[in-house]
Amino acid sequence: xxxxxxxxxxxxxxxxxxxxxxxxxxxxxxxxxxxxxxxxxxxxxxxxxxxxxxxxxxxxxxxxxxxxxxxxxxxxxxxxxxxxxxxxxxxxxxxxxxxxxxxxxxxxxxxxxxxxxxxxxxxxxxxxxxxxxxxxxxxxxxxxxxxxxxxxxxxxxxxxxxxxxxxxxxxxxxxxxxxxxxxxxxxxxxxxxxxxxxxxxxxxxxxxxxxxxxxxxxxxxxxxxxxxxxxxxxxxxxxxxxxxxxxxxxxxxxx
Numbered sequence: 001x002x003x004x005x006x007x008x009x010x011x012x013x014x015x016x017x018x019x020x021x022x023x024x025x026x027x028x029x030x031x032x033x034x035x036x037x038x039x040x041x042x043x044x045x046x047x048x049x050x051x052x053x054x055x056x057x058x059x060x061x062x063x064x065x066x067x068x069x070x071x072x073x074x075x076x077x078x079x080x081x082x083x084x085x086x087x088x089x090x091x092x093x094x095x096x097x098x099x100x101x102x103x104x105x106x107x108x109x110x111x112x113x114x115x116x117x118x119x120x121x122x123x124x125x126x127x128x129x130x131x132x133x134x135x136x137x138x139x140x141x142x143x144x145x146x147x148x149x150x151x152x153x154x155x156x157x158x159x160x161x162x163x164x165x166x167x168x169x170x171x172x173x174x175x176x177x178x179x180x181x182x183x184x185x186x187x188x189x190x191x192x193x194x195x196x197x198x199x200x201x202x203x204x205x206x207x208x209x210x211x212x213x214x215x216x217x218x219x220x221x222x223x224x225x226x227x228x229x230x231x232x233x234x235x236x237x238x239x240x241x242x243x244x245x246x247x248x249x250x251x252x253x254x255x
Contacts, residue, residue: 004114004123005130011110018103019134023141025096029089030145033154040157043165054078058162068167075158079151093147100138107131 005012039048046052057078061068068074082089107127114124 004110004119005126008110008113011106011113015103015106015110015130015134018099018106019138022096022099022103022138025092025099026141026145026147028084029092029096029147030150032084032089033147033150037150037154037157040154040161043161050082054158054162055166058166062167068162071163071167072155072159075155075162078158079155100134103134104131107134 036048036051039046039051043051043055054075058068058074061074080088080090084092087095107130110127111124114127
């Protein structure tokens with residue numbers, strides 16, 4: 001009875017190939033949404049890249065707009081932009097349905113070809129059986145995977161976390177960061193500013209006035225005289241004292 005499937009190998013391969021592709025796409029989406037649902041149970045330490053992007057986008061929007069007015073709309077936009085490479089999750093879901101329809105079209109093409117070749121109804125019946133069997137499996141697995149239900153649950157979890165947990169902690173964390181690092185960062189900026197600035201003081205403002213100059217000169221002269229007296233008392237001659245002694249010796253010898 002099913003010999004016709006072996007005879008029409010190309011049509012049979014077409015039918016089962018698109019059927020398997022349809023089921024695999026459904027399974028892939030189910031696994032992705034299930035993983036995200038599990039990660040939403042502990043969003044604070046999640047390792048899911050998509051959920052990390054969601055938190056980062058929400059944090060940036062919150063800071064830029066001083067809050068997020070409509071969190072459900074934000075979550076809807078985020079879920080609609082989920083993608084595998086350049087193909088969104090919604091496109092993958094629709095591709096699964098299109099692959100299933102192509103499989104049914106392949107079965108119809110097999111029926112038409114068999115009728116044109118003059119086969120009996122009993123001979124083409126396997127194409128109808130295979131089509132019904134595929135449709136039953138497809139809709140059964142679609143109900144089991146429940147992709148729309150998982151997506152709805154994921155949306156509820158994200159709204160709950162963003163609205164009741166993250167948004168209420170952003171201001172607190174910013175305040176804590178300012179308390180912990182605000183003074184230190186301010187001191188660093190001040191030090192950097194002092195390093196980069198150069199103080200130009202007029203030279204004349206650094207020069208002492210006339211009265212100060214005379215006082216400083218007299219004090220230096222006094223200190224030098226006291227040092228000379230100490231050297232003389234200790235038997236040490238300075239340059240000026242040596243010159244005076246030489247002059248006295250010359251006068252004594254010439255007289």
